Structure formats: C-alpha cells, structure tokens
Amino acid sequence: MNAIVHAGDIQDRDGGVLVMATLFGLHPFLLKLYADGGYQGAGFQSALRTVLSRVNVEIVKRSDQARRFVVLPKRWIVERTFAWLGRCRRLAKDWECFNHKALAFLKLASIRLMLRKLCNPT
Numbered sequence: 001m002n003a004i005v006h007a008g009d010i011q012d013r014d015g016g017v018l019v020m021a022t023l024f025g026l027h028p029f030l031l032k033l034y035a036d037g038g039y040q041g042a043g044f045q046s047a048l049r050t051v052l053s054r055v056n057v058e059i060v061k062r063s064d065q066a067r068r069f070v071v072l073p074k075r076w077i078v079e080r081t082f083a084w085l086g087r088c089r090r091l092a093k094d095w096e097c098f099n100h101k102a103l104a105f106l107k108l109a110s111i112r113l114m115l116r117k118l119c120n121p122t
Contacts, residue, residue, distance in 0.1 A: 002026065003106055005099040011043040021051040033057045034074045085109050 002023040006015050016039060024030055033048075033055050040059050048057060060075045085091055088109040 003110075004101060005103045005106065013039050013041060016044065017047045019045060020048060020055070024052050024055060031056060035059055037061055038074060084113055089116075090114070 002019060004015065004019050004022070005073075006018075020033065031054060035057060037059060039057075046056065048055065058074075060072050062070070062072060085106070088105075090105045091109055
C-alpha cells in the first residue's frame, strides 16, 4: 500500500512513523495497526499519537512459553510478503545507489506480485 526507502542508519520505528503518516493520510478508513515488539517503545507510540490519533496499535508479541518456532498471528502475513518480494532478483540485495530507484523497483515487484495473484487465483 505504501513504502518509503530511507538510509540504513534510521531505525525502523523512527521511519515507521513517516510511513504510517503517509499511509493513513492516503487511506483514512484504516483504524488498526499491527506491529511487532520493535515498535513497542514509548517514543513510537507518542509520535504515532501526534500524527494519527484515531489509529489503534496492537503489538503482536511472542509467547514466553514458546520454546521453538511458533507462527504468530498477523505477523506471518508481513513475513510472507517480504519472502515473496525477496524472490525478485533486483530486491535480493541492495544494489541501488539512490533511494528513488530502490523504491521504483520495490513498486515494480509489488505490481508483479499483485498481477500474478490476480491472474492466477489458485
């Protein structure tokens, strides 16, 4: 739905506020945000509240009793999408020198993925 490519020295939770501000600005009907434990800090929560007051953030946590790999609800959707995008040769490594080129190839890979899902509904 939306992506921002930034430098590698920016933490995900700091860049996440920028993505959420543009995403929820484009789609104001979205009310729920699922995030992993990396976004649990008070800094992300307060920054998100100033930008988006209506959004309900739910942190998907790993169970303390889990000893092995356990599929977490809602989180597997994001991980699966990253795996699908990782199959694109151009996105497997960071080859691009400019952020706008990396974003363009990410959008092309997403379009390819969506076309494949729409044309082959199996």
